[in-house]
Amino acid sequence: MQLFKSQVVRVTNSLSGKKEVFNPIKAGYIGMYVCGPTVYSNVHLGNCRTFMSFDMIYRYFKHLGFKVRYVRNITDAGHLENDADEGEDKIAKKAKLEQIEPMEVVQRYTVDFHNTLQQFNFLPPSIEPTATGHIIEQIEIIKDILAKGFAYEVNGSVYFDVVKFNETNEYGKLSGRKLEDMIANTRALAAQDEKKNPQDFALWKKAEPQHIMRWPSPWGDGFPGWHLECTAMSTKYLGETFDIHGGGMDLKFPHHECEIAQAEASNQKSPVNYWLHANMLTLNGKKMSKSTGNNLYPSEIFSGDNNLLSKPYSPAVVRFFMLQAHYTSILDLSDDALLASEKGYSRLMEALGNLESLVATKKGEFDIEAWRNNCYKAMNDDFNTPILISHLFEAVKHINLIKENKERISESDKELLQKTIHEFIFDVLGIENQSAMEGDSNTLSGVVELLIELRNSARINKDFATSDKIRDELIALGIQLKDGKEGTTFSIN
RNA sequence: GGCAUCGUGGCCGAGUGGCUAGGCACAGCUCUGCAAAAGCUUGUACAGCGGUUCGAAUCCGCUCGAUGCCUCCA
Structure with missing residues (x-):
């Protein structure tokens, strides 16, 4: 069944801000990447809504007969807390708080994530890669971006040069921002910042001695920056340009904007044809x-x-x-x-x-x-x-x-x-x-059927006191009787 | 402050230049021993003010209000 040949799907593409006819790169196949959770705490309901939206989209494409490769990552390397706290990442911070290993935190909340999604009846993605499993790929991309002149190294950290990038490309096209406006609106602070411009973002951060999560790199021990993992994993599993990239609205800027910049800097082409954003709960x-x-x-x-x-x-x-x-x-x-x-x-x-x-x-x-x-x-x-x-x-x-x-x-x-x-x-x-799922198979339905019979004989005998008692007691227990032309049925709430 | 989105009947929530999704609640009717369930019927809502148009909730402008992003966040 290849329904997709007769059904034309239109999607709201954040890149254009318009509804566009969806045409995959290769007929019959779809590559879809969705930003997954950071596993340093339990998933809340808002997170679930986003993943549910893409679960539904994934299901519909599959229903139409597309072969979909759905990649949803697990962020277990941690994003930076903020610029001021010396680059301690979230996973490590929580680990210290609870006196356990970072990977133990990751494991605990990954399990919670999967359990929760299963309760909501989510389909598992085709590939669920982790950031820590792709450090090498991330380092390779940094090397590439450095070689192409869109990044610079300072004290063991590597930053993406947004201003340089903007000379040849358009930084801000996804979120509708202009670099000049952003510079004009920047608060004058962060004097000790290593970055050339506040808009620059980290590709690699040097790890302080007490930092637990760390990996060796050409620039010394450290850990990858905020946005790189998604570029690394989406490119690896879906290619330099793929069909759909999804995520929550709040990731549009800066996360997805930075992904575009990274990919364009290293591959000279736009990474994604359709950007889809799920709105907030x-x-x-x-x-x-x-x-x-x-x-x-x-x-x-x-x-x-x-x-x-x-x-x-x-x-x-x-x-x-x-x-x-x-x-x-x-x-x-x-x-x-x-x-x-x-x-x-x-x-x-x-x-x-x-x-x-x-x-x-x-x-x-x-x-x-x-x-x-x-x-x-x-x-x-x-x-x-x-x-x-x-x-x-x-x-x-x-x-x-x-x-x-x-x-x-x-x-x-x-x-x-x-x-x-x-x-x-x-x-x-x-x-x-x-x-x-709950009813039918157990003995309960037999018991209710029996009560329905008893009630019906009471009604025939006009013993309404008894029949009403049965009905009312059952409703109090959450079992509703429904009198129809063909007899009485019931439902359990 | 900058950028963006939104404001729909009692509640939730679609839609989008003319033919008024849907769910829930409410009311009336049918059914019923009485109910419930189910069905039918009714509600002419689109923040405010102007403009474009034969015609706007839908397009444009302004005002007010709310939210999101601008810092990790789905």
């Missing part, structure tokens, strides 16, 4: 952030152990909630919004169950082909999952009508509907049916 109207403490961990949502939400929410509900907003829009998390999503999610899953038992008769009024095309149209338009979901609810409405014999469906239409709805919900959106 906010909490109380403010960006979630590790440094400010305005954040929520996934585990706190799943357990309900937090001060912000009235109840726990499952990973599938949170995923559904996030996909109800477009990935380029800011999304604000609140209890009301999650509550609404949870109900919508349940209704969707309920309909999915009803679909299986639908009796096919003859051609009905629901045009499945047209509906299916609309689903693709929504996804082709810059992965518009909110619109896709609105179409899914359109189908829900028809499923329920058919169930109540108010509409008909033919056998072939039913099969197409089932196939399509499963593909979009499970394969593309990656939403799991949690109630189906």
Whole structure:
């Protein structure tokens, strides 16, 4: 199945600021790089949103039949804390704080990262390279940039010469900045700085004697700079120019801008055709952030152990909630919004169950082909999952009508509907049916069936006190009975 | 201060020059022993002020407000 031959996908390219038709370099193949996490603390929900956006994009491309190589790195060498603290990196700082090895910190939070993403039903990337595993590649790139005259060495550190680069290239084209403006707005400080200009950034930093994470290099012992690892790993696994580079909006400047500069300095060509940026998840109207403490961990949502939400929410509900907003829009998390999503999610899953038992008769009024095309149209338009979901609810409405014999469906239409709805919900959106996973297989459903029988006989005998007691006690336990034309069913919340 | 984005009905959230996504909540109706579930119906919202246009929430300008980046951050 090579759906991509008939489906034209348009994406918002940050480089042009416009929606563009997506054309891969090699037909049928896609190279996609996404900036992964820095593993010095637990991933928070905001991080998850970005990775979820690209998980969805990865899933859709795969669904269309593309062969996708999806590379998402693990930053375990640590970015610099700031210019003032003598280049101590984050991993090392945390390690000292907790009196353990840096790689132990990395291991702990890498495991947490993977566990969390698994709960959200993320597909693993094709390659998940680490920064520490690519020190040699990074050193090679630095040598190359030095040789080409776009970097300079000072006291065992190497800096990228932004001003020099800007003479022949355009520094700031991704984020819409002009170097002259940036220089004009620079605060006059950092007197002891080794850099020629404040805009210059480190490719290699000399390690102070107490610095734990260090590697030998032509410039002495040290560690790689902020932005180099992504250039090294994306080039190694995807080539000098590849299709898609993704990441959070907050990485646009300076991180991605620097990646472009590094790659152009060493290869003389633009590294990426389509830059995609996922927008922020906010909490109380403010960006979630590790440094400010305005954040929520996934585990706190799943357990309900937090001060912000009235109840726990499952990973599938949170995923559904996030996909109800477009990935380029800011999304604000609140209890009301999650509550609404949870109900919508349940209704969707309920309909999915009803679909299986639908009796096919003859051609009905629901045009499945047209509906299916609309689903693709929504996804082709810059992965518009909110619109896709609105179409899914359109189908829900028809499923329920058919169930109540108010509409008909033919056998072939039913099969197409089932196939399509499963593909979009499970394969593309990656939403799991949690109630189906928990219920059914155990003894609970048998017990509920028994109670339904008892209640029905009570109702026949007009013993409503008993029948209502059964119904009300069950609802108190989170089991809802649903009286329909074909008998009584139930759902477990 | 510089650069950018956003401001949609009770809440969340799409859309984008005319045909008013969707979810949740609310109300009425159908169904029901009563409910719930499900279905149907109703809500004419696009920060404010000007302008362009036959026509703007959608384009342009200004004002106000919010957010993001400019320092590690998804």
